[in-house]
Amino acid sequence: MKLTGPLRILLIAAAIVGISLFHYLTPLHLPALHDIFQRLYYLPIILAALWFGLRGGLTTSIIVSIVYVPHILFQWGDRPSLELEKFLEIVLYNVVGGITGFLCQKEGERREELERAASRLEESYRALRSQADLIIGIEEQLRKAERLSALGELSAMLAHEIRNPLGSIRGTAEIILDDYPQGHPKHEFLEILLKETDRLNRVVEDFLRLSRPVDGEKKTCDLDAELHQLVKLLESDAAARGVRVVLDLEEMPVINGDPEKLRQAFLNLLLNGIQATGEGGTVSVQGVLLARQSDDASFVELSFADSGEGIPPGSLEKIFTPFFTTKEGGTGLGLAITQRIVEGHGGAVTVESEPGHGTTFRVKLPV
Template sequence: MPNHGNQRRLAILVGMIGVITALHYLTALDKVHYHDIYRRLYYLPVVLGGLWFMLRGGVATAILISLIYAPHVLFQWGHHPGSEPEQYLEIFLYNVIGFITGFLTQRERLQKTRYQQTAQRLEESYVKLREQADQILEIEDQLRRADRLSALGELSAELAHEIRNPLGSIRGTAEILQDGIDPADRRYEFAQILLKEVARLNGVVENFLQFARPGRAEKGAFDAFEVLGEVFRLVERQAQKSGVRLLMEGSAAWVSGDDDQLKQAFLNLVLNAVQAMPRGGTLRVGARADEAHLYLDFSDDGPGIAEENLERIFSPFYTTRPDGVGLGLAITQRIVRRNGGQIRVASHVGEGTTFTLILPRADAADFPRE
């Protein structure tokens, strides 16, 4: 497109010069006023040449017009000695105007180019500053979260001491009482309820401790689908009771991380999906990969999560279930981050939810040596 534009402009210049020159050479010399008009018309292509093609265009157009106009001055105006100096001055002015117009246009375009480059650099700097500002805000959020978790860790140690020991005593006493009660007695059912609630409370304490003081991740290579298969077998019975189908779409997806910790993360996500579909549905776990990461999608047919709640679901103790503790997703997020990954969520109310784990793919150094 720029070449076509330049060709069109060049054709206009040549056409203008040709028309003005023809008027000069075809008009009788006694019509001096017409010739005065024609020679001044040459300034139009000179100025346009400088504006369109900068310094080279302005100078080249002026020189071309000078060469074309010079024979007219020499041969047709030679018998008017008084007019010759004026004609030669006109030729000189053509070149001066062509040079000045081209020079100024070239300076203006160079200045414009510098302004554009400066604007582009400023825009790139602005984008980098925005990214750095976002990173700073994220780091500040992580620091605040770390402070809260540090306090939570101290509290968890006290809770472990104050709650788990009495729970063990209550469980032992309840088991002794249950052994001494006839199964047909209604009190036997109460003893079972007591043992069940003690186990649930102990599970809450375990989750609390796991969130507050997680273990270190042991890096290694493992097949994510092999671990998912183990998780599916653990949850299979509960899923059948809720009418939930568990589908695993993929095979042999090797990732780098701690298989025990990530197994817990997988289990939390699968249990959440099953609990979100008490009237049945389907949980699909699929995989896709790029050169550096494996993407595991946990997609369910549940009721979905409202948009205003999406940012809160990973906060400790936030839950929408009456019997929930609100630590499952918080623990999952911490495990995934500790293993060098990320977790994302997308949800539509009434359609379902998809949690995506982005985990680093295993390289040769991660595989166990035989």
């Protein structure tokens, strides 16, 4: 237990009083005991010097001298040699109190200086760590930009090399399909061919969406109206899967953005939620206006929560990585496109998921 200042003073005073009582009450024919008590005075003097520095050491040694002098004069006065020895001991009390107090005070000042230096080093470390995190974030953004740049070049090549032949393949398959009625073995294969060409065309479209610049024509965007239209658009798809879509929005402010691109981002999140939720499950969309915490712009937060199986922890960190998908037949580009659109509007998208308890995507956009 750490002693407080008053308790320390009380302990020193009690030691001085106790030792003095031993001196005054012990008979003079026991000089050995008096020698012991005489040395015991060093304990409160040294303690005071350790706890209170130079001032404490000298003050205590002076008090001890004042208390001890009457004992020398009145009880040892008839023995001059012993009296001189004890006065010399008083001088030593003050020397020890002064030197010990001075050294302890210097040590305390040095310790405080070291603590201040340690505090400054800790602040510098925090600042350096913050800067390092910022640099890592910038490097990650640069790597992402490089990947998107390469993806843009690849998308342009795909658009030229794949889409035109793909259209020819689809047109040819549709013509041939007319020659084989429903139920013919080749009719089924041609339908598979048409279905796969549609899927390949969607992959190419996703490539193009991911590689296109996000900066487009910005205008006022009514989030409330956009989300209501999307929920209405997906009602039949959700009902076919036995999923209920719930919309719970506060009074949403009008924001400045590209309605078409934001609609695409919200559509990706809603479709993911519906597809991840089993029959009888729920997908809820909530929107709140976040309180302004500084001079920065206010933000609106939209949460898209489903009651599905959730995302495994190992996959959660990769969920926004292009081409990473846990869905059969998925391209792994939908969430990457969503993140790019949201960040292009000055916002952020995060995900929270627990296996067996569903997934929640949170989209924060500046007002």
